[in-house]
Amino acid sequence: MNTCAVHLALTLLAFVVPAGSQQSGERRLAGRVSEVRLRSSVRDLVRLGNRMGGTPSGDASAQYVASTFQSYGLNVRITEGPPVPTFMHTRWTLKVVEPRSLRSIAAYEWPAGFSPALPLDTFEIKSMVGLLSGKAAEVNTMILMREMPDADLFERFAEQGTGCVLVADSVNAPSYEDSGLIHSLPGETEDTYLPVFSVSRRFARTVESALERGLVVRVVAGLLTSRGTGRPVTVEGILEGSTDTSIIVCAHGDADSGGPGADDNASGVAGVLELARVISSGIRGNILPPPRYGIRFIVWGAEIESTREYIRAHADSIDRIRLVLNFDEIGTGAERNCLYFEGNDRPINQPVLRIMQDIAEEYVGRPGFWSEATTNPSQGGTDSYVFEPASLRRLGVSDVEIPAITIFTAAWNMPKKIPQTPGWSTRAWKGNPDTVIVDYSRYYHSSRDLPALTTEREPFNMVWAVKAALISLIRIAWTSP
Ligand SMILES: [Zn+2]
Numbered sequence: 001m002n003t004c005a006v007h008l009a010l011t012l013l014a015f016v017v018p019a020g021s022q023q024s025g026e027r028r029l030a031g032r033v034s035e036v037r038l039r040s041s042v043r044d045l046v047r048l049g050n051r052m053g054g055t056p057s058g059d060a061s062a063q064y065v066a067s068t069f070q071s072y073g074l075n076v077r078i079t080e081g082p083p084v085p086t087f088m089h090t091r092w093t094l095k096v097v098e099p100r101s102l103r104s105i106a107a108y109e110w111p112a113g114f115s116p117a118l119p120l121d122t123f124e125i126k127s128m129v130g131l132l133s134g135k136a137a138e139v140n141t142m143i144l145m146r147e148m149p150d151a152d153l154f155e156r157f158a159e160q161g162t163g164c165v166l167v168a169d170s171v172n173a174p175s176y177e178d179s180g181l182i183h184s185l186p187g188e189t190e191d192t193y194l195p196v197f198s199v200s201r202r203f204a205r206t207v208e209s210a211l212e213r214g215l216v217v218r219v220v221a222g223l224l225t226s227r228g229t230g231r232p233v234t235v236e237g238i239l240e241g242s243t244d245t246s247i248i249v250c251a252h253g254d255a256d257s258g259g260p261g262a263d264d265n266a267s268g269v270a271g272v273l274e275l276a277r278v279i280s281s282g283i284r285g286n287i288l289p290p291p292r293y294g295i296r297f298i299v300w301g302a303e304i305e306s307t308r309e310y311i312r313a314h315a316d317s318i319d320r321i322r323l324v325l326n327f328d329e330i331g332t333g334a335e336r337n338c339l340y341f342e343g344n345d346r347p348i349n350q351p352v353l354r355i356m357q358d359i360a361e362e363y364v365g366r367p368g369f370w371s372e373a374t375t376n377p378s379q380g381g382t383d384s385y386v387f388e389p390a391s392l393r394r395l396g397v398s399d400v401e402i403p404a405i406t407i408f409t410a411a412w413n414m415p416k417k418i419p420q421t422p423g424w425s426t427r428a429w430k431g432n433p434d435t436v437i438v439d440y441s442r443y444y445h446s447s448r449d450l451p452a453l454t455t456e457r458e459p460f461n462m463v464w465a466v467k468a469a470l471i472s473l474i475r476i477a478w479t480s481p
């Protein structure tokens with residue numbers, strides 16, 4: 001036996017023997033998770049734009065992911081989905097020019113998905129009341145709303161000569177004070193809708209108060225954009241196992257809001273890439289033996305739809321997927337520093353979540369690991385749910401049950417207090433044992449889901465999520481029968 005073989009044998013031993021020696025192997029690998037790489041992946045991805053499936057930005061993101069997988073020695077499979085409606089906002093602006101006192105207020109504006117273009121011009125902002133009580137507008141009018149108008153209202157606005165709509169959401173207190181919730185218009189329609197920008201609530205309040213004082217508020221605004229169709233590109237990095245069973249580790253590659261999407265979901269993509277790097281380099285460096293189950297690292301071109309496509313395309317072999325681990329929003333948290341493992345109310349998830357909960361409890365509070373963690377009931381709204389039995393049946397796959405778990409540190413735009421699934425309270429959770437408070441992102445689906453405000457501010461979130469997934473995989477893909 002040469003030294004390398006001895007090393008490998010010892011390593012194998014470390015991974016088949018539970019408890020202490022296993023933990024030291026896990027810790028050694030977890031120590032290789034790099035915060036620096038996670039952060040820089042997020043920045044790289046956000047620089048590519050909103051990464052929406054079927055757009056040049058989405059293609060560039062897929063290329064980035066594919067070449068990263070390749071550099072880790074993984075086999076890469078690239079799949080183009082069917083064409084979907086797409087939009088691409090090239091450039092936009094929205095600046096107050098009158099009154100002078102408001103010139104410096106930031107709108108943090110972001111165009112709605114599929115917004116029509118707006119030729120650069122000067123507009124006068126009107127409130128909803130101001131517009132509908134008046135006759136047809138004699139000037140370029142921009143209307144300020146507190147919620148997204150419906151189709152009928154859009155039509156009325158157009159008849160009145162409105163050029164553009166600003167929306168500042170009044171929903172929930174914590175989010176959107178300094179950023180707008182990004183909306184989307186229906187992708188298929190052409191002319192019914194007016195150009196729409198989301199703006200921050202602070203901007204809206206300031207403008208409304210100026211209008212109430214009888215001031216005229218003028219802005220210069222414009223949007224250069226195009227609509228079309230394109231094929232979302234899904235990228236798979238494949239690590240072969242010694243059996244034909246596989247585990248999927250995935251994240252949606254698009255910023256599904258159409259915004260910058262640093263937390264949602266460049267953080268998740270960075271997590272998949274980092275996990276792929278640590279595992280493949282661990283195998284190449286003989287720190288890890290090859291896994292028993294293969295691992296498919298997947299970055300979906302378009303959230304939900306690409307996952308559905310994948311299942312349709314792999315209907316014959318999907319029963320050999322042992323587990324799906326999905327990263328969605330692992331880069332921030334507003335009120336807690338907590339790592340969540342979702343889906344403890346589904347019996348099929350429970351054996352895996354028991355393993356993850358054990359890991360959560362073993363490592364909580366250790367240097368470099370999470371300060372709080374919990375499993376939580378299903379909340380829906382992300383790719384893991386496409387693997388639910390009812391969804392699989394709709395996609396032509398019957399009698400297959402796959403554990404599918406989402407790992408996250410924030411979800412949506414406000415805290416959610418939900419009853420814990422009975423039997424799932426954990427000592428890794430610091431709150432009331434019967435309740436889970438699901439933390440949220442202050443910048444969810446907004447123009448300010450930027451690295452500086454999310455992933456750079458709390459980079460430990462991504463590190464925790466990757467370490468938890470890594471140790472879970474070690475205990476499942478390497479040692480499970
Ligand atoms: Zn997401």
